[in-house]
Amino acid sequence: MASFLCGLDIGGTFTDCVLIDEHGQLTISKAPSTPGNFAEGVLEALKRAGERVGLALPQLLDSITMLNHGTTAGTNAIIQRKGARVGLITTRGHNDVIHIMRGSRGLSGQDIKLIVHIPESSKPDPIIPKRLIRGVSERVDCFGKVVVTLNEEEVRAAIQSLLDEGAEALAVCFLWSFLAPAHERRVKEIAAEMAPGLYVTCSHELAPKWGEYERTTAVALNAYIGPLTVGYLTDLDRRLKDLGYQPPLQITQCAGGTISVRKASDAPLLTLDSGPVSGVTGSLYLGQVMNEKNIITTDMGGTSFDVGVIHDSKAVVSYKSLVHQYEYFLPKVDVQTMGTGGGSKVWIDKTTGTLRVGPQSAGAVPGPICYSRGGTVPTTTDADVVLGYLDADNFAGGTMQLDRAGAAAALQVLADELGMSLYELASGVAQIAEFQMADLVRKATIQKGLDPRDFVLFAFGGAGPVHMAVTAREAGIKRVVVPQGDTASTWCAFGAASADTLHVNEQVSIMSSPFEVARINTLLGELAAKGRAQLEEDGIAPAQQRFLFSIDMRHRGQINEVEVELDGGTLKESDLDGLRARFVRRYEQLYGRGASLPGARLECVTFRVRASAESRKPRIKEAATTTREIPAGAQTGTRDIYWAEWKRLAPTPIYDGYRLQPGNTLEGPCVIETTTTSIVVHPGQTVSMDALKNFVIETGLTA
């Protein structure tokens, strides 16, 4: 009997299912997403996949060895503001932590317009109103010493009054609880006595990190999305079990792996943004197959452009996340985003007479003018169709007619205003968008101390392959890979299928050099034991368990921390010099040579253990043979396309992406069309199909 790996991803419109059999054969299915009760869409997608491999749903479930699922229940609760009514218990005197928001508007790194124009900005709506926050007497100091014991009477009164106010979930965060969690634990116990079944989340469990604002935000958000996520996952888990699925259902998480339903229920915050992260996971796997260690993954859709970075076969992570201006602590694969997409609006700054693209977007509705859904403002997609990058008569596999004339008319108005030709303007729009995206690619790498020139760029999303050849070239990247086959369109589900089980456990304990080896080893040992227990619970055999150890360190008196990886979980006295050397190396890699201060005292801040289990990986089949000969009929015709490099229209060959063969190489300019995208190859660039049927563009950079 066949055995499958299965990945499931719920998108805004479709729920994707990917099955991978033991030979690496992919089977894809899609079903409409079913908001309100997403489990319906999930089961339907599974059912359709089963039909394709000739198995009824119960038989299919019986032959799936691992089912990884990305859920958006939490994200939706936040977007629609339909989360639970949460009560917060915190240290007396510190009720306002999440209202003060560290005296900021939570906009750093966000839209610069809101930063410079204060009257347009505001703080986000509070997740928990002040009247649902209770301070209780207790206190721990910076050494982790209890200086005020927990006042349990106050705790009981607080919980009761929150219940009276209708609280549906409880968040608990005390100052310094990551050093001394007993008080938070006790509150949880009391809550369990007083209100059995109440959803309770404590900061020392969810985010034992240094900084009460980001920790409180984490518990507040977690409690906010908790009940809904638990409801959804429990329901889906039960229905799958009823249908005969045996192994534990795994949920994809934002740190780039999967966790059990139980862990996802305790920490639903881990599931936020797991969709884009699965895309990075999928790229990581494809990168291994292609032997690419450094990858910039990009996803350009209608409204946004996402960038993730894989360096040395590891996804680049961040330890602070941001959702709706709320900052919180959780380890997460870093996916940076900006509002440039196919829907970015083109406009003229009237006062200065300059051409601008975005950041406002026409979104999916009304969308670009050429979609004929009521859009009246020209967008980058309209420029693409005017330039000829997109075929108005054969868009999305011929399923949609584009209104080129409408797009051209609207852009012509702008062109006249600026005294340019229509094509100059349209190609300017494309360039401005491409250069803006190149900036984000630069930022995502350079700010991590990485050089974009050392990377290949993966282009996903409907609009990505249209523009990435130029974006990559501008960022100094030599090669662009447009993943092909069906994997490209169901990328996140593919990523979910290839994800490993992963538990990231962290503990903050601030210690200054000279370090005590014994203390470090104790901390790492405890974290490893925690991870081991979690993996055991997931049913992972000891032989498959992997442990990675790291410490976040900094110069004493400074803020910036860098993550220093260790070889193992037990240090010897003689390793300490090496630890300092590793810190200096990593610090200078990030911040520049000579940036570190020799002889300065160092501090260890966060200790971290990543406990993981490698899951069985899909095997992607390579073509047995390659050929340089381009099949007759692969070229479907020519189209007049405007090329900025030549500043003129030129008849350009158009290819059918499905008829090209591995080994085929084409000179730019040309366009390769598939049902989901157009791959635009500029003059001076070449494109070829590799043995995995991916398209690989050489961007024309030599050095």
Added chain:
Amino acid sequence: MPRISEITDIDFDGVNHPYVPPKELRISPKLKLHRDWETEVDPVTYEVVRHNLWQINEEHGATIQRLSGSPVAMYALDLNPSLLTEDAEFVYFGPYMQYMSGVTDTQVKWTLEFRSDNPGIQEGDMFLANDPWVGAAHQQDVMLLCPVFWEGELFCWVTNCLHQYDIGGITPGSFCPSAESVYDEGIMLPPIKIIEKGEIRRDIEAVYLRASRKPQLVALDFRAQMAGNATARDRVLELIRRYGPRTVKGVMKKIIDNSEKAYLAKMARIPDGYWQDRTYIEACRPGDRRTHRVQLQLRKEGNKLLFSNDGSAGQEGAMNATYSGWRGAIMVAVTELLCWDQYFAVGGALRHVDFDPTPGTLNCANFPASVSTAPIQSMEISLYPAYNVLSKMIYPDAEMRRDIMCIGGTSQWPATLFRGTDQWGERYGYLLIDPIGGAIGAFAHGDGINTGGQSRTPICQLPNIEHTEQSFPILFLYRKELPDSGGAGKYRGGLSAESCFIPHNTDFITQDTLSSGNATPTSPGMMGGYPSTTNAYTFLRDTDIASRMQQSRMIEDTSEVSGKPELLQLRQENFIQNPADVYAVRWTGGGGFGDPFERDPVDIERDLEDLAITPAAALSIYGAVLNADARTVDRAATAKHRAAVRAARVARHQLPAVKREGSVLYAASVALEVKRDEQGTFWACGHCSTELGAVGGNYKDACILEEHPVSASNPLIGEPSDFIDDKVVFRQFCCPGCGVQIDNEIAVAHDPVLCDIAIKA
């Protein structure tokens, strides 16, 4: 005293008097400037290069932050990177500490004038500078200027400024509240070539670090500044190689030209006029109980804006700022209110803005006045009046009205300068950063932002309590937003907060205070809005906090502990805080906009729900009658009560009130119109058309004047006589016809009624 423009016999060269750049810079012929640029850059290239230049400046700032890593750079964001043309016009200025704009171009211009001959300005050089008479805000704000050369010609400048922990002087941290002159303060360096041909001059670096109590940190910051400049310089050169020097320079010039165009378009929409504001600094040295008046005038004639400080008090003690500090403060408001849409490209506007203060005043001090406290005293107090005068200037235009911002929180900084031995056994000395949490004042279309930071640093962040407790031997009892701390108004100012702490894991802390705005509110409202709370120190000696901790009965207000209250003065030195002594510091909030009697009951109910105001203030300040639940507003009773209060004002004074119709030329403020009929142009009440005099005069003279103690304006304002000898009053100006409040002002009792808006007859 004469203004700068009226003085002809003094050389404003940055030695004994402030440096005021001449229209034509005197640059040595040894230095070749790149003066050749493309005047017609196509729109696409323009947008691409423009975006790149903005990104370069961003990356410059990010580099400094990452490399410095100091709490100053990371939380207070007390830094700013800039990109300027070869002749020191701003191309871009970062969204960090906005003060630093005004101190940047002047220092580059001075360097061009006084360093281009000897020692010369060459490729690979960088200049270190922090002389407040040349152009620094105060000595701690150290600048590093980097000329960028292309083929032997000076192409442009990249510069940055970063506040230093300690550069010497009589007080750790280098804010010196008891200094009598610069000789008591940190090291002062007129621009000095510290990097030559790409190499650090070790001898000069040693001089720079020698005066500091924290030379290692200063050295690290210096490297961060160097790397920031180098990053920006290299990227500019990359851009030049890609697009050519003529194109890149053409874009730079066009960015400035465009920002000028945008500025001119705005000026064309606003009527000419004259606006004035007045505020006060308290205590210029330990023991001082006087107020020191600060006045600002703005005159708009066509495209020109002229700022002056007539009537401001003389320089004295340790509260002063120099010319560049004052100019920098005003430029914050110009940038944020007029140039935000050009991403702070203020260069174009500056072509039409003149600064003409009077030397010898507290905000245009001559050498050798003490200026180390400038950014938290004279500059801050010079900035916020600029928000007011500019807001009133743009009010007549309905679209620009959306850019109005009332004075925000921490309009004077209540500093707690502390020092001692920390829990790690090391010496420390710094100040509590908490007041950076500030508040944003009300807008003309909505409420301000509670603890929304200081508007002059749009992206600052307050350290977590756990961060501060790790660095210093203190234990916070609470940090909380305060109900009623925001100024009342039709739109409420943002709430501010209070932090309260005790020494912990140390025997004691030695403290200094340094504050102002504790007696006189420094965040007044606008156009009828009320002031926020004042700053306040609360100090309770020998409290029962230890036994409370023992019994697990913690506090969330100082009123809960027993102890002996001690009144701290605004420059109290060397007092000891023992572990039993509870110390709380409260900072000012945001000013309100428009008459609080106009606030919608729905908003008042939300304020009560969100604990933003107290039920008592709902009635006394907003005139809202609450139902028995103290959470909802009785609409009918409120309307009746508000009308009765207004009618009573009219009845009390019985001033002549004549309705005068005519066509409305524009609204000068919320309840004040400029009208015209056949007889001429006149002021009129916006509610009832009662005439308020001819436009040549002060409309306030025709209004009902009611004078109250200043404590009537905000429930959190205390007794001014605790700190100053002057009496402080809250003056309301109301329409003699309908009793509606048109504006109010806060003044020292012996100061005359202020003429805040004037237009030519």
